[in-house]
Amino acid sequence: MLVLPAILIVLALAIYPLVYSLWLAFHQWDLQTPGHPFVGLDNFSGALGDDRVWVALKNTGVIVTVGIFFEFIVGLGLALLLVDTVHIRRILLPIVMLPVTMVPIVVGLTWRMMWDNQYGVVNALLRIPFGNDLNIVWLGQTRTAIIAMIVTQVWQWTPFMFLIMLAALSSVNPDLYEASALDGAGWGRQLLDITLPAIRPIIVVAVLFRALDAFKIFDLVYMFTQGGPGTSTETISWYIYQVGFKFFRMGYAAAVSYLVLILLSILATLYVAAFVRGREA
Amino acid sequence: MSVVSVEEEIQAEAPSVLRRPDGSRMVRRSRPWLTALRMLVLIAAAIFFLLPVVWMVLTSFKLPGEYMHRPPIWIPENPVLNHYRMAFDDKGRIALTNSIVVATSATVLSLLVGTLAAYSISRLGTGGKHLSVWVLSQRMMPPVVVIVPLFLMLRDVGRINASFGLDTRFALIAIYTAFNLPFIVWMMRSYFDGVPIELEESAMVDGCTRLGVFWRIALPLALPGLIATGTFAFIFSWTEFLFAVVLTRTEAFTLPVAIAGYTGSQGSNYGQASALAVVATLPVFVLSLLVQRHFVRGLTLGAVRG
Numbered sequence: 001m002l003v004l005p006a007i008l009i010v011l012a013l014a015i016y017p018l019v020y021s022l023w024l025a026f027h028q029w030d031l032q033t034p035g036h037p038f039v040g041l042d043n044f045s046g047a048l049g050d051d052r053v054w055v056a057l058k059n060t061g062v063i064v065t066v067g068i069f070f071e072f073i074v075g076l077g078l079a080l081l082l083v084d085t086v087h088i089r090r091i092l093l094p095i096v097m098l099p100v101t102m103v104p105i106v107v108g109l110t111w112r113m114m115w116d117n118q119y120g121v122v123n124a125l126l127r128i129p130f131g132n133d134l135n136i137v138w139l140g141q142t143r144t145a146i147i148a149m150i151v152t153q154v155w156q157w158t159p160f161m162f163l164i165m166l167a168a169l170s171s172v173n174p175d176l177y178e179a180s181a182l183d184g185a186g187w188g189r190q191l192l193d194i195t196l197p198a199i200r201p202i203i204v205v206a207v208l209f210r211a212l213d214a215f216k217i218f219d220l221v222y223m224f225t226q227g228g229p230g231t232s233t234e235t236i237s238w239y240i241y242q243v244g245f246k247f248f249r250m251g252y253a254a255a256v257s258y259l260v261l262i263l264l265s266i267l268a269t270l271y272v273a274a275f276v277r278g279r280e281a
Numbered sequence: 282m283s284v285v286s287v288e289e290e291i292q293a294e295a296p297s298v299l300r301r302p303d304g305s306r307m308v309r310r311s312r313p314w315l316t317a318l319r320m321l322v323l324i325a326a327a328i329f330f331l332l333p334v335v336w337m338v339l340t341s342f343k344l345p346g347e348y349m350h351r352p353p354i355w356i357p358e359n360p361v362l363n364h365y366r367m368a369f370d371d372k373g374r375i376a377l378t379n380s381i382v383v384a385t386s387a388t389v390l391s392l393l394v395g396t397l398a399a400y401s402i403s404r405l406g407t408g409g410k411h412l413s414v415w416v417l418s419q420r421m422m423p424p425v426v427v428i429v430p431l432f433l434m435l436r437d438v439g440r441i442n443a444s445f446g447l448d449t450r451f452a453l454i455a456i457y458t459a460f461n462l463p464f465i466v467w468m469m470r471s472y473f474d475g476v477p478i479e480l481e482e483s484a485m486v487d488g489c490t491r492l493g494v495f496w497r498i499a500l501p502l503a504l505p506g507l508i509a510t511g512t513f514a515f516i517f518s519w520t521e522f523l524f525a526v527v528l529t530r531t532e533a534f535t536l537p538v539a540i541a542g543y544t545g546s547q548g549s550n551y552g553q554a555s556a557l558a559v560v561a562t563l564p565v566f567v568l569s570l571l572v573q574r575h576f577v578r579g580l581t582l583g584a585v586r587g
Contacts, residue, residue: 002401003408005394006462013459014419017430024430081322088323094570095327098334098562100580101569103520105537106558109544110337113551119349121336127352159330160580167577167585205584209420216423219522222541237425237523244429245527257426264421 024254031248043255053256055231056239057263062146063235064214067153068207074154075161076203080191083169096159104156108223111152115139115224142232145225149233152220157210164206168199204275208268215264236260334562341365341555348551364556373557376539380561383450383535384518387457392511394458395465400495402466403473404481412470416463416582424460424523431456432527448530456524461514464582468513471583472506473499509575512568519565536561 025043027036047053082089099107114121115138127134138148176194185193196203218237221227227234227242234242240260244253340348342360369377401407432447439446446452480502481494489497500507522537529538536557543554569576578586 002405003398006398006466009394009455009459010415010462013431013456014427017427017434020430020434021427024433078322078326081319085319088319092323092326093573095330097569097573097576098566099330101516101562101565102334103522103537103540103558103561103565105520105522105541106337106561109540109551109554109558110333112544112549113336113340113348113555114333119351119353121332121353124351124353155330155333163577164581164585202581202585205581209581212421216425218425219537222522222526223544237423240425241428241523241527244432250429250433253429257429261422261426264423268421 021254021257024251025258027251029249029251029254036251039251043252044259046252047256047259050256052231052234052239053236053259056234056236059146059231059233060215060217060235060237063150063153063217064211067150067157067214068210070150070154071158071161071210072203072207074158076165078158078162079165079169080195083166089166093163096162098159099156100159100163102156104219105223107152107156108220111148111155112139112223115148139224140229142229145229145233149217149220149224152224153214153217157214160210161206164202165199168202169195172198201276208271211271212264212268337555338559340551341559343552345552364552365560368553368556368560371553372534372539372542373553373560376534376536376557377560379450379533380519380536383453383457383533384515386450386454387461387518388511388515390454391458391461391465391514392507395462396469396500396507397495398462399466399469400473400499403470404478404499412467416467419460419463420582428523428527431524435528447528448532450533452528453525453533453535456528457518457521460521461517464517465510465514467582468510468579469503469506472503472510475506476502506575509572509579512572512575513579515568516565519561 026038026040028039028042029036082092113119117123117135117137117140120138122138123134123136126136136144138144172195176198177190180190180194216237217235218241221233221235221238225233227238236256240253240256243249243256336355339355339357341364342362343354343357344359344361344363347354347357367373402412435445435447435452437446438452439449443449444451476499481498484494484498485491520537521535522541525535525538526541529535534542540554540557540561543550543557572579
């Protein structure tokens with residue numbers, strides 16, 4: 001009885017849209033075609049042969065993997081360095097919580113100003129060593145735009161990794177370090193043999209959550225480049241949004257969405273199978 | 282999702298003094314170069330994470346001549362409040378009202394519905410087995426996947442009754458409630474699981490009803506968890522952009538949509554955008570500091586307890 005309201009809300013606003021979306025995926029729903037004729041698997045085969053889908057998936061993949069790599073390294077590094085301190089942590093915690101809680105659009109706005117080629121802070125800082133002529137149009141070039149996006153992501157989400165790694169490190173049993181120190185183990189040995197194995201399950205969870213969230217990246221694309229130049233910063237969320245609300249091809253957008261869902265399910269299952277189940281077996 | 286073992290949980294919940302006895306780690310702490318390195322890293326990290334935010338805050342007090350200047354001017358010579366005043370005269374006030382109404386209503390509604398469901402799952406075991414699958418699959422699904430069907434549904438609803446369709450607060454509240462629910466049910470169940478069942482049993486022996494037990498015993502004991510969970514739900518609703526930008530136009534737009542509206546390829550009003558951005562950032566930051574202790578737990582769906 002008590003779960004009924006929750007079930008009703010989820011049925012209406014989560015399950016039904018997914019079913020509706022499945023129906024859309026098998027129909028041609030756009031502004032040119034009158035009615036919504038059934039087209040079978042056409043939308044799906046079209047999506048599989050659509051270069052922009054693959055480019056968007058590639059861009060998303062690069063942003064997710066490179067971003068999380070740095071978030072993890074920096075986050076873990078900071079946590080290792082500060083886990084034994086009390087005062088320094090207390091100063092840093094509120095500071096690092098600021099990016100995590102910021103509205104992504106505000107992060108986009110702030111960093112858009114930072115990356116500005118004329119008036120931005122990034123170029124101003126780079127001009128100190130490289131001279132006054134330096135003028136990198138960060139958000140206007142194919143390669144630098146995606147770098148800017150990754151750096152901004154790393155800025156916002158490294159604190160996420162740091163906070164989680166800090167919690168993980170504080171939960172490692174100190175007796176283990178004491179015992180291994182008596183056995184003559186150095187800092188590096190302890191890191192590899194005690195710390196990392198002990199916090200491995202938490203690393204697995206943190207990386208999974210970050211990856212799932214990073215895959216959805218949309219707001220930064222909206223604020224930075226709107227997918228450009230060309231399609232060089234188009235992510236999968238951005239492309240689906242374009243297909244649906246710029247080209248008004250709702251059926252096709254639904255089909256791409258379903259392919260993304262299938263891909264994500266496969267990736268998540270493989271990840272869980274590799275890192276979670278493998279540990280318990 | 283019981284990634285963290287029980288012992289680790291107990292340790293993590295214990296006060297930090299107990300966690301760090303003077304063992305081998307004490308030896309490391311006494312090295313002066315390490316202290317110096319830590320201070321250095323602390324300063325570097327603080328600058329890196331604060332600098333952009335400082336820039337945004339300062340920009341909100343600058344006129345275009347100052348924020349569009351090379352080299353950058355950090356401290357405005359004559360700080361102005363224009364941007365705040367204009368932001369609140371204009372679309373900003375509508376956006377702020379919308380954001381407050383939408384985020385608060387969605388939080389309250391989803392807490393109400395979600396807490397009841399969580400209690401039921403925790404105590405009576407209704408459908409508890411499918412809960413984790415549900416929560417994780419929703420966490421996995423990119424919101425863009427349901428944006429097209431939701432848009433079409435709301436368009437149809439709007440034709441029947443315009444006050445529930447596109448560009449209404451109601452639509453956003455309903456969607457955010459649905460998207461908050463899995464998280465709330467999941468977190469609240471873990472908090473309810475921590476409430477000793479013996480307390481409730483004895484109350485029921487004394488003639489308390491199930492709902493009475495929920496209201497008088499379980500809920501007050503799980504209150505810190507409820508507040509933390511509610512804060513996270515609020516943050517989600519407050520910061521959400523994709524649904525807001527697609528499903529609203531001139532009436533129900535929220536702060537993120539208004540902020541994004543100040544920037545464009547034809548030139549941006551960074552002063553006003555920054556003023557609104559400061560307004561959008563402050564309440565969430567203050568809230569998150571209040572629930573700092575529960576922060577990591579919320580970020581990781583309870584898998585890690587900081």
